[in-house]
Amino acid sequence: MKFDPENLLHNIELRLRGRTAIFAVSEGVMVVALWLVLKDYSTHPVLSIIGCSLLLLGILGFPLLGLLGKARPDEAPIKSFTNIEQLGVSIVHGIGSHREMVQIMRAIWGGRRIPPPSYTVNGSAGNEKNYTALNSEQANAIVEQIEHEIDKLLGDAITAPAPPTADHQLEQSDSNTQGTLPGAKGKTFTP
Amino acid sequence: MSLTGPLSRLTPPPGYLQPIENLVFKDKTILLDGYRFKNCSFVNCVLLVSSGRFRLEECFLHAGWWANFEGNALNVMKLASILDWSSVGAQYRAEWHPNGGVSIT
Numbered sequence: 001m002k003f004d005p006e007n008l009l010h011n012i013e014l015r016l017r018g019r020t021a022i023f024a025v026s027e028g029v030m031v032v033a034l035w036l037v038l039k040d041y042s043t044h045p046v047l048s049i050i051g052c053s054l055l056l057l058g059i060l061g062f063p064l065l066g067l068l069g070k071a072r073p074d075e076a077p078i079k080s081f082t083n084i085e086q087l088g089v090s091i092v093h094g095i096g097s098h099r100e101m102v103q104i105m106r107a108i109w110g111g112r113r114i115p116p117p118s119y120t121v122n123g124s125a126g127n128e129k130n131y132t133a134l135n136s137e138q139a140n141a142i143v144e145q146i147e148h149e150i151d152k153l154l155g156d157a158i159t160a161p162a163p164p165t166a167d168h169q170l171e172q173s174d175s176n177t178q179g180t181l182p183g184a185k186g187k188t189f190t191p
Numbered sequence: 192m193s194l195t196g197p198l199s200r201l202t203p204p205p206g207y208l209q210p211i212e213n214l215v216f217k218d219k220t221i222l223l224d225g226y227r228f229k230n231c232s233f234v235n236c237v238l239l240v241s242s243g244r245f246r247l248e249e250c251f252l253h254a255g256w257w258a259n260f261e262g263n264a265l266n267v268m269k270l271a272s273i274l275d276w277s278s279v280g281a282q283y284r285a286e287w288h289p290n291g292g293v294s295i296t
Contacts, residue, residue, distance in 0.1 A: 121215060126251045131232075
């Protein structure tokens, strides 16, 4: 299994919130305190034994409180996503990180990662003489750069000001359909 | 916009198309949706279309290319298949350039 620090940070971002964050910080503080008490054991052994006992009790007892306590569903929000494509409205609920928002925006956007290109073109793409072959590293770098641009643009779209309301958009679309619609003639079918 | 509130409203789906220029794809399967390809070449590629939200600007489709349609694009394709193409105007056709490139904008 490959270690991915980005995924690890993502998980920490999602889980270290509210009560869980306080719990994790408290555990960390107690571990550091235990180390400090043990470090100076020779200078005050009695105090160190009492301190160690209390800290160990705290370190081991704290998780028990969490495990034995009542479940609090409100601390783990249910994630939901509603997209009304015709109105251009998307409503999300329970999303706690910017990264997740970008992933949702990406799903709405509808594009997929492009495959690695085989050549770059300097001039018209209709002439093979203008092609320069790419090795796999170069091709992947181009794809990664495109992915980065997409994520950045979608991330910016999340923080952009709210657009006009759906009602306004509907009014606009109604006014656009007042004229004669261009069309294409269908084939005539004979029964 | 706060992400931690109980209810967050996203902006509508972004209408932009990610530009891709001056690249050649060979023996690949590519979903065109979401991208604007300019001066690109597709050699022996399968082009997938689902939403139909894409652009090709002076791109070259070499022998062996194929297109697969799904979703909304498949319905449009089925409707197009029963049109009388002898009467169909230029706005419904891809634009062919003298150098052999094609544009769908």
